[in-house]
Amino acid sequence: MSAFLAWIATLPALAQIPLVLLAFLVVIALLIFFIEIAPRSGRKYTIIRAAACVLIPTLIFLALGSVYWAAGAAAVFGGLFFILDYRSKQGAGYLFQLVGFMSPAIFLLAIGLIYPTIQTTIQAFMNSRGTRFVGLDNFIWIFTQDTGIRTVLNTVVWVLIVPTVSTIFGLAYAVFIDKSRGEKIFKVLVFMPMAISFVGASIIWRFVYAVRPAGQEQIGLLNQIVVWMGGQPVDWISNSPWNTFFLIVVLIWIQTGFAMVILSAAIKGVPAEQLEAAELDGTNAWQRFINVTVPGIRSSLVVVLTTISIASLKVFDIVRTMTAGANETSVIANEMYSQWQGFEVGRSAAFAVVLFIMVLPIVVYNARQIAKQREIR
Amino acid sequence: MISHNFRRALLPIATLGVASMVLTGCASGTSGTGGPGDAGEADGVVTIYGTIADTEAELLEESWADWEEANDIDIQYESSKEFEAQISIRAQGGNAPDIAIFPQPGLLADLASREYIQPAPEGVAANVAEYWSEDWAAYGTTGDTLYGAPLMASVKGFIWYSPSQFAEWGVEVPETWDELLALTQTIADETGTAPWCAGFGSDAATGWPGTDWVEDLVLREAGPDVYDQWVSHEIPFSDPAIVSAFDSVGDILLNPDYVNAGFGDVKSINSTPFGDPARALGDGTCALHHQASFFDGFIQDPKNGNATVGPDADIWAFVTPSAEAGGNAVTGGGEIVGAFSNDEDTIAVQEYLSSAEWANTRVALGGVISANNGLDPASASSPILQEAITILQDPDTTFRFDASDLMPGVVGAGSFWTGMVDWVNGKSTEEVLSTIDASWPSE
Numbered sequence: 001m002s003a004f005l006a007w008i009a010t011l012p013a014l015a016q017i018p019l020v021l022l023a024f025l026v027v028i029a030l031l032i033f034f035i036e037i038a039p040r041s042g043r044k045y046t047i048i049r050a051a052a053c054v055l056i057p058t059l060i061f062l063a064l065g066s067v068y069w070a071a072g073a074a075a076v077f078g079g080l081f082f083i084l085d086y087r088s089k090q091g092a093g094y095l096f097q098l099v100g101f102m103s104p105a106i107f108l109l110a111i112g113l114i115y116p117t118i119q120t121t122i123q124a125f126m127n128s129r130g131t132r133f134v135g136l137d138n139f140i141w142i143f144t145q146d147t148g149i150r151t152v153l154n155t156v157v158w159v160l161i162v163p164t165v166s167t168i169f170g171l172a173y174a175v176f177i178d179k180s181r182g183e184k185i186f187k188v189l190v191f192m193p194m195a196i197s198f199v200g201a202s203i204i205w206r207f208v209y210a211v212r213p214a215g216q217e218q219i220g221l222l223n224q225i226v227v228w229m230g231g232q233p234v235d236w237i238s239n240s241p242w243n244t245f246f247l248i249v250v251l252i253w254i255q256t257g258f259a260m261v262i263l264s265a266a267i268k269g270v271p272a273e274q275l276e277a278a279e280l281d282g283t284n285a286w287q288r289f290i291n292v293t294v295p296g297i298r299s300s301l302v303v304v305l306t307t308i309s310i311a312s313l314k315v316f317d318i319v320r321t322m323t324a325g326a327n328e329t330s331v332i333a334n335e336m337y338s339q340w341q342g343f344e345v346g347r348s349a350a351f352a353v354v355l356f357i358m359v360l361p362i363v364v365y366n367a368r369q370i371a372k373q374r375e376i377r
Numbered sequence: 378m379i380s381h382n383f384r385r386a387l388l389p390i391a392t393l394g395v396a397s398m399v400l401t402g403c404a405s406g407t408s409g410t411g412g413p414g415d416a417g418e419a420d421g422v423v424t425i426y427g428t429i430a431d432t433e434a435e436l437l438e439e440s441w442a443d444w445e446e447a448n449d450i451d452i453q454y455e456s457s458k459e460f461e462a463q464i465s466i467r468a469q470g471g472n473a474p475d476i477a478i479f480p481q482p483g484l485l486a487d488l489a490s491r492e493y494i495q496p497a498p499e500g501v502a503a504n505v506a507e508y509w510s511e512d513w514a515a516y517g518t519t520g521d522t523l524y525g526a527p528l529m530a531s532v533k534g535f536i537w538y539s540p541s542q543f544a545e546w547g548v549e550v551p552e553t554w555d556e557l558l559a560l561t562q563t564i565a566d567e568t569g570t571a572p573w574c575a576g577f578g579s580d581a582a583t584g585w586p587g588t589d590w591v592e593d594l595v596l597r598e599a600g601p602d603v604y605d606q607w608v609s610h611e612i613p614f615s616d617p618a619i620v621s622a623f624d625s626v627g628d629i630l631l632n633p634d635y636v637n638a639g640f641g642d643v644k645s646i647n648s649t650p651f652g653d654p655a656r657a658l659g660d661g662t663c664a665l666h667h668q669a670s671f672f673d674g675f676i677q678d679p680k681n682g683n684a685t686v687g688p689d690a691d692i693w694a695f696v697t698p699s700a701e702a703g704g705n706a707v708t709g710g711g712e713i714v715g716a717f718s719n720d721e722d723t724i725a726v727q728e729y730l731s732s733a734e735w736a737n738t739r740v741a742l743g744g745v746i747s748a749n750n751g752l753d754p755a756s757a758s759s760p761i762l763q764e765a766i767t768i769l770q771d772p773d774t775t776f777r778f779d780a781s782d783l784m785p786g787v788v789g790a791g792s793f794w795t796g797m798v799d800w801v802n803g804k805s806t807e808e809v810l811s812t813i814d815a816s817w818p819s820e
């Protein structure tokens with residue numbers, strides 16, 4: 001893998017892009033092949049499996065130039081395809097199918113999520129060099145000093161404010177533009193920030209907040225407005241505690257579009273009969289909205305809220321780009337990175353575990369909501 | 378119908394929400410594997426990574442251009458303002474350059490103690506023994522192993538002023554710290570405005586100019602021995618010696634009558650980019666400014682009003698005075714060159730960079746100095762640099778490296794910087810110091 005990347009790095013920049021894309025597509029194609037095509041029954045698929053048995057070891061031999069690897073691969077794939085072929089002739093059993101279909105996903109989850117989670121948890125209880133266990137020292141360190149507590153509190157503030165405000169704004173906007181002329185254009189306007197990367201958005205907003213001493217020409221939009229109003233320029237992102245709120249604005253700006261699109265679709269799904277019935281009962285628009293529309297889109301509201309909550313829990317790029325955590329604006333993900341960068345692996349992992357524990361209830365709630373949805377269906 | 382379709386779409390959306398949990402981060406560990414071993418190959422290309430950027434980087438590449446031709450080695454230099462963050466990530470991720478130019482010996486020590494850096498080759502060790510003082514050699518040494526040679530140097534703690542303004546007010550360059558405070562009061566009385574200007578702003582590194590102030594005061598009030606203990610954390614930040622240094626700095630920087638000339642109140646120090654006081658100095662709104670030798674470039678920058686620098690020019694500088702008259706202690710900075718690879722080409726480049734030949738070539742191109750003893754002071758391009766070389770080569774000078782650069786990265790390039798920012802914002806000295814102490818790496 002690293003040899004492949006090193007080889008790619010020697011090529012001109014423009015040639016690298018298609019190659020990386022191609023490699024990505026090959027991996028995806030392989031996954032799809034194993035999940036979709038390999039387990040099917042029928043002569044055609046038997047032939048495909050037999051060909052793969054020969055081709056894969058050959059390719060491995062050509063790529064690595066080692067007979068042992070090729071032989072190993074041939075044994076593994078040969079065995080795998082033989083079983084698949086044998087089972088597909090008789091109509092595969094449910095359990096076998098389950099394993100066959102799930103194994104790529106389970107394998108990827110194991111190396112990408114389960115193993116790192118276990119490893120990080122172990123590291124959280126070890127010293128910075130990972131040589132001995134130090135018990136709860138890293139956690140004690142987080143919760144006994146100002147900056148650590150402040151970091152956790154800031155993260156909580158993010159999680160409380162961003163989802164609620166984004167959802168309220170998104171919902172209000174979706175309701176107001178519903179069935180209006182030019183609805184599409186209004187939607188695009190609000191949805192556009194979603195397409196900007198967090199770092200890009202942060203740089204845009206840093207310019208908005210930029211400050212120059214009084215009397216000089218302001219380059220920041222917000223301070224220019226303040227000066228036109230006859231005020232003194234304010235340094236928005238360096239005065240605690242308000243600076244955190246000015247950073248939060250950036251994420252709200254990004255997430256409102258997401259909330260608006262989903263909720264707008266959900267509002268369109270509220271049955272017109274119910275709304276009409278409510279109208280005949282003599283309700284006003286507000287009552288209709290609260291008693292008919294909101295219960296009708298409750299499940300989407302939950303999804304939007306939980307998704308944005310998780311996004312704001314792991315916010316990193318915005319804080320990193322705008323303040324790098326200075327002036328008491330740091331959040332857990334940023335502190336995790338800073339500590340890791342300073343070789344404090346234990347403390348960094350402890351922050352990661354705290355973040356994990358904070359995410360857990362939201363994820364569990366989300367999963368249970370999905371299970372409920374299933375029951376309704 | 379629509380509702381039914383939408384319900385079906387809900388599941389994937391919700392699943393996405395769950396899947397995003399996957400991204401809630403996982404730290405990766407470092408493993409001690411017993412030295413970096415052999416790394417790199419002699420392929421005629423040596424990659425160098427460092428902080429030196431823009432014009433300085435062009436001059437750096439110019440300085441080794443002839444040598445590259447003669448030795449048939451292609452040196453590929455890459456600079457990044459995020460170097461401090463990126464180098465440890467690249468090292469831990471197995472994607473390190475052949476050579477890195479470290480502005481912080483503390484960061485080099487961090488990496489060396491985790492077995493990422495190659496011990497210095499014999500040729501480099503010989504050059505270090507020949508051309509550098511023991512103090513400087515110690516900055517490239519961790520444990521008992523020399524890991525790299527110094528490259529360039531700068532002298533910190535200059536106080537920039539206007540000789541003609543001083544003559545007008547009838548004041549002299551101060552000999553002691555108390556005289557400096559008296560001088561400040563005199564100027565404040567004469568002009569009715571704040572004499573000092575300061576700027577701590579530097580994006581992600583905001584606060585670093587403040588650490589230079591504190592380091593100067595620790596060295597001048599408590600002496601070099603206490604300074605060394607402070608660097609190695611034998612005494613904590615909350616030690617009375619350090620508290621007293623903070624208080625002395627506060628006599629100037631936290632006094633609303635003394636700062637921030639041309640920029641506003643005390644808090645404006647944090648929001649003023651560190652280069653901006655050059656303009657205030659040039660146009661006379663600011664009488665005194667504390668900054669390292671590199672600042673003459675900013676003062677003479679056409680964007681800042683083209684003031685000239687020299688003993689008889691618009692702006693000149695004196696070294697921050699000690700507590701007692703006749704003090705000769707200065708702080709300074711510099712770079713150490715460490716290598717991640719040990720192939721022949723890399724070693725050849727390292728040896729060349731540690732030679733007097735390279736130092737003279739680079740200094741002759743202007744803008745920088747080196748503490749290399751084989752350097753001819755006449756090579757230096759400007760009065761302030763000649764002054765700085767004279768200070769560095771004077772055997773009576775007590776030289777100490779910038780403390781924050783020697784400390785572990787989480788403090789020296791982290792909590793010490795943010796601590797200075799909080800301190801200017803009005804947090805109590807005691808609170809700031811205990812926070813910095815708490816962030817000191819665990820063992």
